[in-house]
Amino acid sequence: MTDQGHDELQPTGVADIDREHALELRVVREVQAALLEGNREKALLLLARLEDVTNAHFLTEQLLMRLHAYAGYEQHEQEHDVLIRELQALSQQLSSGAPVDARLAVHQLEHWLLSHMATEDHVLGEFIRQSPAHTP
Numbered sequence: 669m670t671d672q673g674h675d676e677l678q679p680t681g682v683a684d685i686d687r688e689h690a691l692e693l694r695v696v697r698e699v700q701a702a703l704l705e706g707n708r709e710k711a712l713l714l715l716a717r718l719e720d721v722t723n724a725h726f727l728t729e730q731l732l733m734r735l736h737a738y739a740g741y742e743q744h745e746q747e748h749d750v751l752i753r754e755l756q757a758l759s760q761q762l763s764s765g766a767p768v769d770a771r772l773a774v775h776q777l778e779h780w781l782l783s784h785m786a787t788e789d790h791v792l793g794e795f796i797r798q799s800p801a802h803t804p
C-alpha cells in the first residue's frame with residue numbers, strides 16, 4: 669500500500685517529536701478507517717483533528733529547528749506547508765460532496781505523513797540529537 673521503507677513509523681530519537689508522530693499516526697489510522705467505512709462525516713471530523721494535531725506538531729518542530737539553528741529550516745518548513753495544503757485539499761474534496769476514491773485517499777494519506785517522517789524528520793532528528801543544546 670505504501671512506498672517501500674516508508675510504511676513503518678521511523679523514530680527520530682527526539683522524544684517530543686516521536687510522541688507527536690505517534691499521535692499523528694493514530695489519527696491518520698482513524699481517518700483511514702472512516703474513509704474505508706464510507707463514513708464521510710466522521711472522516712471530515714477526524715481530518716479536522718488531524719489538521720490541528722499536525723499544525724501543533726509542525727510548530728514544535730519549527731521551534732526546535734530555531735532553537736538548534738537548523739540550516740535546513742526553510743526547506744523543512746516549506747514541506748510542512750505543502751503537507752498542510754494537501755490535507756486541506758482532501759478535506760475540501762470530501763466536504764464538497766464530490767465522489768472520493770476512498771482507497772486512493774487512504775493511500776495518499778499513508779504517503780503524506782510517513783514519507784516526510786522518514787526523510788526530512790529523520791535528518792532533523794539526527795541533527796538535534798547531535799546538537800550541544802539537546803537534552804535527551
Ligand SMILES: [Fe+2]
Nearest residue numbers: 729784788789
Ligand atoms: Fe517535519
Ligand SMILES: [Fe+2]
Nearest residue numbers: 689729785789
Ligand atoms: Fe514531524
